[in-house]
Amino acid sequence: MTEQTPTQDACLKLDGHQLKQLLLAGMSWLERHYQIVNQLNVFPVPDGDTGINMLLTMQSAFAEIAELDEPHVGSLARRFAKGAVNGSRGNSGVILSQIWRGFGVALRESETVDASGMASALQMGTTFAYDAAPKPPREGTILTVVREVAERAQAVVREESDIVRLFEALVVQANETLQRTPELLPILKEAGVIDSGGQGLTYILEGMLRQLRGESLESDLARAAAAAPARKPAHVMSATEFGHPYDVQLLLTGEKLDVDRIRAAIQAMGDSAIVTSDGETTVKIHVHVYDPGQPISYAVKLGVVSDVVVENMYEQYLDNIGAPQPAEAPPMPTVDLQPDDVAVIAVAPGDGLARIFYEQGAARLVSGGQTMNPSTEEIYKALSDVPVSKAIILPNNGNIILAAQQAVRKARNKEVVVVPSKNVPQGIAAMLFYANARLHEDRRGDLAYIAEGMTAALDDVVSGEVTVAVRSVEMDGVRARAGQVIGLLEGKIVAAHDDLNQLMHDLIGKLDRNAYELVTLYYGADVKPKDAEALAEVLASAYDSFTFEVIPGGQPHYFYLLSIE
């Protein structure tokens, strides 16, 4: 190990001018990445656009200090906070403004700020953010990110006084927490994204760190991400599923306003209620409701209402996902089950994939997969639904195997085996074994024989996946920038490229020509049939030892699923 030498002089404290530069850098870095944050926002919280809302909040805050020549950290931070609160927009913007408000309160009397002052300010910011957020606070959001960053700051400053080192640690922490947000918040996992507000905050911290290190704030990342196709949700929510469609924001000015009482009243009207105040005279209200008139009528009774913004989030949601017209599809084939037969229940994302399972004889399909894991209950329901007493479950996803096993424990009156398929290609390989067993009268009812054969068939195929990198990574020796198309084989990244077709070439080029003969391409909802066919034709001429088969999969998020055998 070589001894680490600092690349620049240690930075022990900042004055107002330096803090201003730092805040500007945080805003600029967010500005370069806000579209990435917007894209994280696509599903399932269509609350405007998180990226643009956070950016507008930051711009409003910075506008307040842009003309100031303020050496005093406390004065600067308070003005910045005021600008943030006044200009806050959207859930994450409001919470961000509260972080700055706490920041300002903590630094109120400080002429300069050192590492431990920064840590205390972050702590206060966290407290304000939690206070303003809907109760109970939801973890896996910007709240978790700011809290864990603040906790990390407290730990770091016990041994470290260099602000650069402090921010290095904070950026690492922010990213770590961010990657964990899908584990904390199931809807993120369902959508296959990390938390957008947390990502926005992370960009702000990264910008500040870049300023401290004297690094460039230029980046081509935003462009790359903007070029990446939007990810579509697996399932278009109905207006009923979506819930409160209207996002209402307003500013209430009055005298002796009782913030806690107003907050309670607003919370009762809908969800995502955020009520913040700047003293007793101004209250900012944000809430999602069915009737936008309700919060407005309520507020006008208490004082003067201004800056009213009403948005129809359901319409935005449909626009954002480019809600596809439900296509006319032929009815799914049904399997003829004899009383002694073994039924198969499979989990699959996308209509095309579901159809293939049905064609091979699946009795029931449970919708879900990479981004929407079905619950134990849903699997159990399908299991109860089949009119036979012997069944096989194909989870087709590593994250669903446990739920499937739980469903089996619930289904006491049935003999059920989970064949642990980790992906769709494995599931289809197992399904072929099942279909073959059904050709033989003496085997079609033999659960043990079928389960064993299906399990062995899982190894018949190598699976591949092609999707967009949602963040920059360097894994398995491959470097992928956010927005690039990445190719995985057996769960490992093997190629990354800006161009989908080129990526496919790279991916196919990695396959052992002597070991495999058939490549099945299941194209996703984002790929046009024409394009998939054209790609397969090009690949077939470039790699003539393989046969390519193109099948509509209809899966979300993944351009292609590959089965290689």
Added chain:
Amino acid sequence: MAILKVLADSVCDVPAEVAKRLDITLIPAVVVMDGQSYLDDGVQLTREAFYTRLPDLPQLPTTSACPLGVTREMIARKAAEADHLILIAAPAHLSAIYNTFHLAAEEVVPGRYTLIDSGQVTMGAGFQVIQAAEMAAAGASAAKIALTLARMRPRVHVFGALNTLENLRRSGRVGWVTAIAGRLLQIKPVVQLTEGNVKSLDNVRTFKRAAARLVELARQYAPLERLAILHTNNQAMAEELRDTLADVTPPGDTLIVNVNPALGTHVGAAALGLALVTAG
């Protein structure tokens, strides 16, 4: 001792050199390809040439029984050398060959022939023809031969692994295999041929796996009395299959047979198969 001679149609796939050695007369079926008729005699049309051209033909070739005149002539020629003829024909319900043999024999050698329906195609029939010729050479009676073949028939099995479904589709016989319906088009069926019927045993996705199924089937049916490797212009894989099966191969040469156009037109090129007789 009466002299017996064996005649069979070319659909039984007994290789020319074996036929020559055992004095078997092969009456060629007729292949109509691209508007032209060829006798399946290895001279007018070799099997290699047939399968090389098959994939590119705008229309699938058809096959028919040898013309009655030719059949009559061949039977007459052989009748001059023998007291009695054994005629072995492809299944009557599949082809006009049986009836052609019957008509020709009635004219040329009434009362001096035994006509046998092999109930099988390719070497499933071929093994019966070889058996008959071996017995005839050893002086067995026609009745003994007919009885032996009848007892042998249930032990004869023919399996195939198809490399394409294209020919079955084009000939409208995709119903022969329980091809898994739907969108997975790359299916390699492993089938069993009995009495001219085709039964699906397995549908797999790669030909390598289909070939592996043939190996499993041979092992499953061992011990074997006879074994032949079948193919449609896939000599390399056929030899590989023969070598893989060395452990279950009965003594003697294992025939490798490029199967007849009558079957091959439906099966398509590059297929593999097995014909075997289990030990009695």
